[in-house]
Amino acid sequence: MPDNLVDCPHCSAKVPSGRFCSECGKPLNKAVDDEPEAVLEAHRAELDKIYEEIEEPHISEHLSYPEFQFSIDGMDSQTMAIIFARAEMKVLDEELDRIIAEISSTRHALDLEHADKDLLISRARDLRHELDEAKSRRAKLRSVEGEIPLKNTLSQLMIQTAKLEKLKSAEKTLDPVVFQEEKKRLQMKIKYLQKDLVSALKTSKQWLKSMDNEIKRLRREISRLDAKLKIGDVSQTAYDSMNRELSKAISIIEGGKRSLEETITLAKKSK
Numbered sequence: 001m002p003d004n005l006v007d008c009p010h011c012s013a014k015v016p017s018g019r020f021c022s023e024c025g026k027p028l029n030k031a032v033d034d035e036p037e038a039v040l041e042a043h044r045a046e047l048d049k050i051y052e053e054i055e056e057p058h059i060s061e062h063l064s065y066p067e068f069q070f071s072i073d074g075m076d077s078q079t080m081a082i083i084f085a086r087a088e089m090k091v092l093d094e095e096l097d098r099i100i101a102e103i104s105s106t107r108h109a110l111d112l113e114h115a116d117k118d119l120l121i122s123r124a125r126d127l128r129h130e131l132d133e134a135k136s137r138r139a140k141l142r143s144v145e146g147e148i149p150l151k152n153t154l155s156q157l158m159i160q161t162a163k164l165e166k167l168k169s170a171e172k173t174l175d176p177v178v179f180q181e182e183k184k185r186l187q188m189k190i191k192y193l194q195k196d197l198v199s200a201l202k203t204s205k206q207w208l209k210s211m212d213n214e215i216k217r218l219r220r221e222i223s224r225l226d227a228k229l230k231i232g233d234v235s236q237t238a239y240d241s242m243n244r245e246l247s248k249a250i251s252i253i254e255g256g257k258r259s260l261e262e263t264i265t266l267a268k269k270s271k
Contacts, residue, residue: 005017008028015028065077065080065081066081066085066137066140066141066144068080068084068088068249069245069248069249070214070218070249070252070253071214072207072210072214073213074207074210075207078146079148079149079207081144082144082146082148083148083207083256083259083260084252084253084255084256085141085142085144086141086255086256087251087252087253087254087255087258087259088137088141088252089138089142090255091248091251091252091255092134092137092138092141093138095134096131096134096135096138099127099130099131099134100131102123102127103127103131106120106123106124106127148204148260149196149200149203150197150200150201150203150204150260150263150264150267151263153196153200153267154266154267154270156193157190157193157194157197157270158270160186161190161270163186164183164187167183167186168183197267197270200267201264201267201268204260204263204267207260208257208260208261211253211256211257211260214253215250215253215254218246218249218250218253222243222246222247225239225242225243225246
């Protein structure tokens, strides 16, 4: 057995050494388990730590693109990651604020004399797990780099157009032959970029329609879920969880859609 693994005195699982078992959540030190106040103090310290130090975990540079709980017709995984990673980060920031607020509340509740300690300790573990998952997801979203074709083409078009204007302003200081050569070269680049821009605009507009269709589908799923709750096919707990995930997906798509619409507006002005 590797040095960093120990036997849990409660469930007998081989787990990493530490204060608590990663399988059953109970203290790995039997002496601590026999001292309720020591258990509470350990959880208080843990809550203080995660409340005060919200750090991003290290993520490898070699990553696959993050997956989403929805799909957009005609959009590849790289483009989805670029468009929706930033939108989801905004949603995750709100989730982190909620989790941190609940961690603070749980920390204070542990100090109340008649509080349900077992329930609060269980809630503390759940919050810690939620926080770790949110931080890990956010770090993966932050690793996404690049721009969609429309934005790349628009940026290049603006650069080449600016170069042409600078060249024209310097015409009198240049050899006429050199000026015409450079002017022709830049004009050809701009011409090809304008063609690419028209194509990228068309594709981006199709993505907008696909986003609208996916939002409509997700809203129907929420309505279907409402019906199941009313007839007793799903519990309130299951309903709350599924409704939260569906609503989150809608918020992410709407955020990505707004960003794409802004880029399309800029591209239309540059045509």
